[in-house]
Amino acid sequence: MTLPPYAMLLGLSADSDESGVLIMPFAEGVLGRPGFLHGGAISGLMEMAAIVALRDALAEEGGGRIKPINVTVDFMRGGRDKPTRARGVVTRLGTRVANVEATAWQDDRDKPIAAARMNYLIARP
Amino acid sequence: MTSINAPHFDPERFFRHGMGGHGGRLGLHYAAHGADWVELALPYAPELIGEPDSGVLASGPILSMMDMATSLSVWLKLGTFRPHATLDLRIDYLRPATPGRTVIGHGECYRITRSIAFVRGQAHDGDPDDPLAHVAGTFMAPEGYS
Secondary structure (H helix, E strand, O other): OOOOHHHHHHOOEEOOOOOOEEEEOOOHHHEOOOOOEOHHHHHHHHHHHHHHHHHHHHHOOOOOEEEEEEEEEEEOOOOOOOOEEEEEEEEEEOOOEEEEEEEEEOOOOOOOOEEEEEEEEEEOO | OOOOOOOOOOHHHHOOOOOOHHHHHHOOEEEEEOOOEEEEEEOOOHHHEEEOOOOEEOHHHHHHHHHHHHHHHHHHHHOOOOOOEEEEEEEEEOOOOOOOOOEEEEEEEEEEOOOEEEEEEEEEOOOOOOOOEEEEEEEEOOOOOO
16 A cells, blocks of 8 residues: 555554554644644545545456545544544445545544545546 | 734734644645635645645645634634634535645635634635635534634
């Protein structure tokens, strides 16, 4: 899995314990208000997790290019001084459009700090 | 002269020592403001690229900028700082940002209730009439806005 430069800026890496999960360490570069993660960094993490999930799903069908159409993010809890994980789930992979959901969590996956819904345009080869 | 009682929030002063945290890491800076709006600027940088083949910016930095511009616009409309958090933010990516160009994010607060502020905004890379993204969102102040 190759991640783009922006994922490097966020400090993202693949979780070695679970395939498809990305980890973002808590660092100065992803801080918002003092002591908390920036909502934009959490969103960036979820967008990357969504793209990873969609790329995997597309690869099984011969690949294709993806373009973001829109993203809706709900912020549920403040992101604290600990690693954040995110995972994307493709809810529907159509011919031209994919619907993807992503969630971000810290200690407990059942208590997400944020969730997002994305629509992507797909250009198949 | 501004009296002590007159509410005031100056985004330019807010960032006079530059932006720290995630905004600083992205290279964001203040551009302009009005009574209920703020414009921030996101200079093009190779480390913000989302598609290495085309050099197009990732969508995340634009979302981060719009989150911050709309957040600041609430304090401008309010006339003072209040702690608040983004409740939700929706962004439509109308077209890719042009590689090499600075992206301007215009955030506006159009309604504030006791605990919720409603915001909207657009991002462009030179021509405000040819936006590359639209956003709509809400903020919540746990201790209230009034």
